[in-house]
Amino acid sequence: MSAVPTLxxxxxxxxxxxxxxxxxxxxxxxxxxxxxxxxxVDPYPPGxxxxxxxxxxxxxxxxxxAEDVTMFTDDTVRLDGxxxxxxxxxTWAADVREGRVTxxxxxxxxxxxxxLGGQDFPSRRLQSAYLRWxxxxxxxxxxxxxTVHEHRGHALRVTGPDTGRxxxxxxxxxxxxxxxxxxxxxxHLDAEPEPGQQELTAFAARHGLVHLPPDxxxxxxxxxxxxxxxxxxxxxxxxxxDLMVLLTExxxxxxxxxxxxxxxxxxxxxxxxxxxxxxHSKIGYGWEGEPPPAPRYFGPEQAEELLxxxxxxxxxxxxxxxxxxxxxxxxYHRLFAAHPGRTAVDWAVFEEKYDASEPGSPELDAxxxxxxxxxxxxxxxxxxxxxxDGVRHTSYDTFQDGLRAYITADLERRHDPGHSPxxxxxxxxxxxxxxxxxxxxxxxxxxxxxxxxxxxxPGPRLRQLLALSRAGVVRFLGxxxxxxxxxxxxxxxxxxxxxxxxxxxxxxxxEARLPDPSLQHTRSxxxxxxxxxxxxxxxxxxxxxxxxxxxxxxxxxxxxxRRFALGPNTTARSSGAFTRPRTxxxxxxxxxxxxxxxxxxxxxxxxxxCPST
Numbered sequence: 001m002s003a004v005p006t007l008x009x010x011x012x013x014x015x016x017x018x019x020x021x022x023x024x025x026x027x028x029x030x031x032x033x034x035x036x037x038x039x040x041v042d043p044y045p046p047g048x049x050x051x052x053x054x055x056x057x058x059x060x061x062x063x064x065x066a067e068d069v070t071m072f073t074d075d076t077v078r079l080d081g082x083x084x085x086x087x088x089x090x091t092w093a094a095d096v097r098e099g100r101v102t103x104x105x106x107x108x109x110x111x112x113x114x115x116l117g118g119q120d121f122p123s124r125r126l127q128s129a130y131l132r133w134x135x136x137x138x139x140x141x142x143x144x145x146x147t148v149h150e151h152r153g154h155a156l157r158v159t160g161p162d163t164g165r166x167x168x169x170x171x172x173x174x175x176x177x178x179x180x181x182x183x184x185x186x187x188h189l190d191a192e193p194e195p196g197q198q199e200l201t202a203f204a205a206r207h208g209l210v211h212l213p214p215d216x217x218x219x220x221x222x223x224x225x226x227x228x229x230x231x232x233x234x235x236x237x238x239x240x241x242d243l244m245v246l247l248t249e250x251x252x253x254x255x256x257x258x259x260x261x262x263x264x265x266x267x268x269x270x271x272x273x274x275x276x277x278x279x280h281s282k283i284g285y286g287w288e289g290e291p292p293p294a295p296r297y298f299g300p301e302q303a304e305e306l307l308x309x310x311x312x313x314x315x316x317x318x319x320x321x322x323x324x325x326x327x328x329x330x331x332y333h334r335l336f337a338a339h340p341g342r343t344a345v346d347w348a349v350f351e352e353k354y355d356a357s358e359p360g361s362p363e364l365d366a367x368x369x370x371x372x373x374x375x376x377x378x379x380x381x382x383x384x385x386x387x388x389d390g391v392r393h394t395s396y397d398t399f400q401d402g403l404r405a406y407i408t409a410d411l412e413r414r415h416d417p418g419h420s421p422x423x424x425x426x427x428x429x430x431x432x433x434x435x436x437x438x439x440x441x442x443x444x445x446x447x448x449x450x451x452x453x454x455x456x457x458p459g460p461r462l463r464q465l466l467a468l469s470r471a472g473v474v475r476f477l478g479x480x481x482x483x484x485x486x487x488x489x490x491x492x493x494x495x496x497x498x499x500x501x502x503x504x505x506x507x508x509x510x511e512a513r514l515p516d517p518s519l520q521h522t523r524s525x526x527x528x529x530x531x532x533x534x535x536x537x538x539x540x541x542x543x544x545x546x547x548x549x550x551x552x553x554x555x556x557x558x559x560x561x562r563r564f565a566l567g568p569n570t571t572a573r574s575s576g577a578f579t580r581p582r583t584x585x586x587x588x589x590x591x592x593x594x595x596x597x598x599x600x601x602x603x604x605x606x607x608x609x610c611p612s613t
Contacts, residue, residue: 011185012042013049022595024141030599035145047132054128066090067118079592090118121458184565190523191515207490210508217242235512236273260467272477279456284415292330294431298322324359331379334424388479434586440571441538549597
């Protein structure tokens with residue numbers, strides 16, 4: 001074969017960087033000194049991609065501490081390729097400060113790096129500088145025969161036969177890139193509004209109102225929200241936190257000694273959601289002592305058993321009991337090990353009976369009640385998901401005090417090492433996610449629940465939320481929020497189960513969440529084209545891929561030999577963009593498996609017709 005083998009990677013954010021890093025790590029073993037052209041396609045700069053690009057507000061921060069963010073493998077990661085360690089974000093920042101690493105970036109980011117500590121929450125633009133450096137290191141690690149060509153623009157379509165070269169059509173080019181293999185490493189994408197959102201947009205247009213559908217908050221036109229006017233906000237997760245920041249500090253407000261001083265340009269945000277509470281605060285202390293004994297009840301063996309079953313898995317009946325048992329075990333193991341004075345039996349006795357008890361059974365409830373006297377020390381996963389069930393207030397005014405007390409208690413608990421079983425559960429959740437990504441699409445509830453418990457905002461953001469609430473800039477609506485329209489009055493109306501009978505009227509409505517990943521509704525011409533050409537999608541719209549190596553599956557379950565996909569739009573979605581050091585990093589394992597399959601395929605392709613030895 002005379003032509004140089006060619007790989008096209010579509011998506012230059014953290015996932016695309018991760019695949020290139022794994023190609024560099026595995027090339028020596030699997031590819032030797034052969035030539036390979038890699039074409040990297042993205043409208044945004046390599047490294048950060050869209051979500052982590054540098055040109056966004058310096059007010060927007062990560063929801064992870066610097067010491068909890070790495071792009072490098074370690075010996076806890078399950079992979080077949082070599083481990084290539086590297087610095088976590090805080091270590092990299094120290095290397096920059098002390099001159100061991102040199103980067104080319106703007107002065108404001110260098111100032112942030114000079115001040116960054118391991119337990120600080122960096123800005124997204126600082127993370128962008130780290131990601132760019134990681135990308136450059138990955139390029140530098142490639143053997144001399146492998147060359148990366150960057151293309152700034154959108155990939156519009158992939159065509160070509162299963163058995164031949166693929167054609168990747170790019171925005172602004174009349175001729176396609178020819179590729180032996182294509183790997184999609186796309187992040188969060190825009191979507192067409194669902195029918196309910198379309199109706200709200202049409203209502204807003206008829207009455208001159210503002211409706212902002214689900215979107216990446218940094219890309220939304222928030223200038224349409226006028227100062228002093230009420231705005232109904234549906235969604236209380238991380239997208240809301242970004243919205244809150246951009247509409248307060250972003251409009252000139254400031255905090256002085258825990259008090260918010262308005263600029264006068266803020267709207268009044270009336271926020272609610274299904275749960276009616278913000279995501280739990282990030283835990284504000286580190287782990288000490290022996291690690292949680294996970295996995296025990298939901299590890300590779302149990303995942304393999306689930307995969308052998310025929311038909312779709314019933315998450316609640318077949319998977320959730322294993323998760324519940326796993327998380328309960330790490331919680332109580334930590335309680336008995338670190339806080340034995342708050343337990344009433346020996347751990348060995350408790351563990352033996354725990355092993356024999358079914359999740360949710362009266363026997364298990366009785367065991368926990370007898371062994372753990374204080375209800376605050378018991379794990380109630382269902383109660384955590386419905387914190388306002390049964391809570392009722394007669395007015396929104398009284399509810400404000402109640403929810404401020406809830407947020408304050410959450411902040412205190414999540415920053416108190418005396419409640420370190422919470423951190424054990426967080427680490428247990430990471431272990432669970434490492435097994436779940438092998439099982440495909442399990443519906444939307446689990447991912448939302450994980451984010452609510454484990455991927456919430458930094459403590460300082462919730463303290464700001466409390467200050468904004470006391471200043472009257474943010475008002476809480478409650479749980480099971482409903483939004484309706486009034487054609488006669490020309491307004492949106494919102495109510496909740498927490499304050500029955502009360503309604504808030506507003507001329508603006510913001511959906512504070514990202515669009516759900518869905519092949520049927522995505523605005524990505526690339527993904528829509530794959531779906532139209534026969535790629536399989538789950539009931540929730542995720543692109544079906546082989547969990548072993550990320551190959552795209554057709555509707556008969558057959559893997560495409562030349563197309564791969566990784567990331568949040570696929571059934572192999574992982575728990576987040578980045579990995580906490582020494583926690584297994586399942587995304588790293590996915591990247592490694594895909595890179596090794598790619599290299600082996602291209603090696604064999606280039607050697608067809610080679611003389612045998």
